Amino acid sequence: MVLYRPRAENYYEAIRHLKLFDSTVDMNKYIIDYHNLYNFLTGPNKVSPLRGGDEEIQDTRSGWLHSRYIMLGNTPLGIFDSETLRCVQKPRLRIEEDYQNGLNCQFTLLDSTYIFFLGIDQWTNTTQCTGYNIKDMQHKIFRKDNLAINRTTFLQLLHQFIADRAIKKIQADEKAAQLHNKPKH
Incomplete structure (x- = not known):
């Protein structure tokens, strides 16, 4: 799974626009479409002008430990991380409407199944x-x-x-493995 957040005024604004992708190819397609970069595509195979930055960033605030800037020439468009969650399958999200004009979605992530609801709370309105x-x-x-x-x-x-949730689960699993492999004195 690839994590992506656009360049924004501050970290919290960027995280509000977080996107998840199955691959960096899907991320590039989204960025090209979002920024309407079709005129910049070159060659007969429509080679993308986007590239990952040279320097890896460890963002401890979000848990993205292998982040890179996604660049259009010298201009950063956002930050992506294709390594932190590389072994996690992006869940398929099927959003459905319920009978009260709300929305619901059920999905599986890392061997757990979740259900989310968005609607009007009947008690607080x-x-x-x-x-x-x-x-x-x-x-x-x-x-x-x-x-x-x-x-x-x-x-x-x-x-x-x-x-x-995926980042926290992976970090917990890594810490448990480190404790398990730690030599006992």
Whole structure:
């Protein structure tokens, strides 16, 4: 899975626009389409003018430990990381409408199945996005209030959750392996 965030005014604004891709080819297609760079494509095979930066960055705030700038010539368009989650399969997200004009999505990530809902909370009459692990529907694992009920907002929240959950799981697994392999005195 490839993590991508566009260049933005600050880190938090960039993370709000996080995108997930299956491959760097898919990421490049998105960036070319988003920035309308079709006129810059060259050659008969339409070679992409985008390239990864030369220097790897370790971003400990987000857990992206193998980040690089995605460049158009000398201009950075954003930051991507194709290594941190390389062994994680990007879940297929099928967003469906429910009978109350809300949205829901069920997906599997790292051997756990989650379900998310975005709609109007019947008790408070405000919009709310909530997420649950299917094995424990009694406890919310995600909640965000006062959101627009649309697919773009919902997909953005799902991408943020997936990236955060996958990074935390991989980091926990790495720490457990280090502790297991640590010599005992």
